[in-house]
Amino acid sequence: MFSYAVAPMMAYTHRWARIFYRMLSQHVLLYTEMLVDQAVIHGCDITVLPQEGPVILQLGGSDPDTMARAVGMAEHHAYIAYNINAGCPSDRVKQGSFGACLLKDPPRVAAMIRAMRQETHRPVEVKTRLGVDDQDSDDHLYRFLESCLNAGCGRIVLHARKAWLSGLSPAENRTIPPLQYDRVLAAKARFPDADIMINGGLRTFENPWQETLGGIMLGRAVWDHPEILLTVDPLVTGQAGSVDLADSVGRYIAFCNDAGARPSLFFPPLMGLGRGKPGARAWRQSLTDIIAQRTGQGGSGKHHTLLIHSVTQ
Numbered sequence: 001m002f003s004y005a006v007a008p009m010m011a012y013t014h015r016w017a018r019i020f021y022r023m024l025s026q027h028v029l030l031y032t033e034m035l036v037d038q039a040v041i042h043g044c045d046i047t048v049l050p051q052e053g054p055v056i057l058q059l060g061g062s063d064p065d066t067m068a069r070a071v072g073m074a075e076h077h078a079y080i081a082y083n084i085n086a087g088c089p090s091d092r093v094k095q096g097s098f099g100a101c102l103l104k105d106p107p108r109v110a111a112m113i114r115a116m117r118q119e120t121h122r123p124v125e126v127k128t129r130l131g132v133d134d135q136d137s138d139d140h141l142y143r144f145l146e147s148c149l150n151a152g153c154g155r156i157v158l159h160a161r162k163a164w165l166s167g168l169s170p171a172e173n174r175t176i177p178p179l180q181y182d183r184v185l186a187a188k189a190r191f192p193d194a195d196i197m198i199n200g201g202l203r204t205f206e207n208p209w210q211e212t213l214g215g216i217m218l219g220r221a222v223w224d225h226p227e228i229l230l231t232v233d234p235l236v237t238g239q240a241g242s243v244d245l246a247d248s249v250g251r252y253i254a255f256c257n258d259a260g261a262r263p264s265l266f267f268p269p270l271m272g273l274g275r276g277k278p279g280a281r282a283w284r285q286s287l288t289d290i291i292a293q294r295t296g297q298g299g300s301g302k303h304h305t306l307l308i309h310s311v312t313q
């Protein structure tokens, strides 16, 4: 079945964002932000709440044993799969020799996949790019993909651009290297049985690849316009959507308040609502004001309710 996914985004796709996104779509595939394998081993909170629905844990690391141990810890939680970050070009990631660096070391990634699979029956997948630095040919990409697939990789998420490890910031690495969707399609043609999900620069879940690819993943577009998640369930089921956006926002705020979440964490996923509409600026300002006041009680006033309606109509 064709998958619709929200991209893993550090500091963005945290638990609260995932709970909000799940309220807007039962069928969308959600990923955690990247968690470093060592942090997982040392006991960082990886609990999945039932309200998140199916979630895939993205892990950053480069040592097969450590990645396997992190998977062993995560097996106590309700993840549906594990994803290896082999595409992120940040400095922190480079120091640990993981993320996009891994594209240069296919045998290591294969060893990681194999070690992780020893610990779980859940699928292990890889998120990567078309190339890194001067290793950006189709030949290199295909060798990398073949090595992952032979090791039992269940899905490849392909960000449709290469990364430069020096000279570009992570943000520039998400805009400057050109998007090359044709190379993702060529990779799928080269590995027709592989589940390949396309990512990078896409602004809508509607797409021309349902018959060819395994799925589509959007990151910044969901952050900028979370209401586009309302399009996912109708695309999956072929039936009209039934989610009431204003009601979902109200329930989300109530849930987060009850759970004791900080507004500085759970309000940002709401900031994009209604972007471009007349009430959007006032809405963002009201959320920002509540965060600044640190009241911990967002969204209870009448003014706030009016604003919700102005950005969700």
Ligand SMILES: Cc1cc2nc3c(=O)[nH]c(=O)nc-3n(C[C@H](O)[C@H](O)[C@H](O)COP(=O)(O)O)c2cc1C
Pocket (backbone or CB within 6 Å): 007, 008, 009, 010, 011, 012, 033, 034, 058, 085, 086, 087, 088, 127, 159, 174, 199, 200, 201, 202, 217, 218, 219, 220, 221
């Ligand atoms: C703020 C931010 C944080 C990100 N963090 C991660 C991450 O933790 N793991 C990862 O694999 N990719 C990360 N990415 C990359 C996204 O998953 C995605 O590949 C990229 O943004 C391209 O997709 P888009 O154009 O739909 O946003 C991040 C992107 C952004 C904007």
